[in-house]
Amino acid sequence: MRIRTLALLLALLTLPAVRAAGQDAGPITGQGVLDAIVAAQGKVVVVDFFASWCRPCLMEIPDFIAARKHYPADKVVFLGISLDQDQGEYFRFVKQTPFNFPVHLADPDVMATFGVKMIPKTLIYDATGQQALNHAGFMSGDELKRAVDSLLADTGK
Structure with missing residues (x-):
């Protein structure tokens, strides 16, 4: 009985870590995204706006x-914001994609808060919380790496 209880307790304690690693992190408002950026001050923040139907x-x-x-988590924070309108499609997509960063379903105000008119859209914030890059359209891995490396070099990290 004690072993079963301990196993259940350990499973429950690891659940938030699994969720934070990339499973659905719940809905988020525009203010919630701004709060996450502020909370990550001292780190570069990459915000990726996407949808499951967007090639x-x-x-x-x-x-x-x-x-x-x-990139180490103590230097760079990644945040995925899905603009899917069909929650079922969103949940299926998040479940089948091996995200290793938190992914949220956007509330309707997110697009207006961040001026999202097309996706994909990537916003990158420097360690002081100032927007350093506003990139609309596809962003290659090399472009992403150059942008993040440049900001990390600016902060001496």
């Missing part, structure tokens, strides 16, 4: 996953 988004997501593996 260019699907092409760049593997590069974002690879970049998350490359």
Whole structure:
């Protein structure tokens, strides 16, 4: 009985870590995204706006996953924001994609808050929380790496 209880407790304690690593992290508002950027002050923040039906988004997501593996979490924060309107499609996509960073389903205000008119869209913030890059359209892994490396070099990290 004690072993079963301990196993259940350990499973529950690891659940938030699994979720934070890349499973659905719940819905998020525009203010919630801004709060996440502020909370990550001292780190470079990469915000990727995508949708499960967007072909260019699907092409760049593997590069974002690879970049998350490359950069230490204490230096760079990645945040995925899905603009899917069909929650079922969103949940299926997140479940089948090996995201290694938190992914949120955007509330309707997110597009207006961040001026998202097309996807994919990538915003990158420097360690002071200032927007350093606003990139609309497909972003290659090399472009992403150059942008992040440049900001890390600026902060001496």
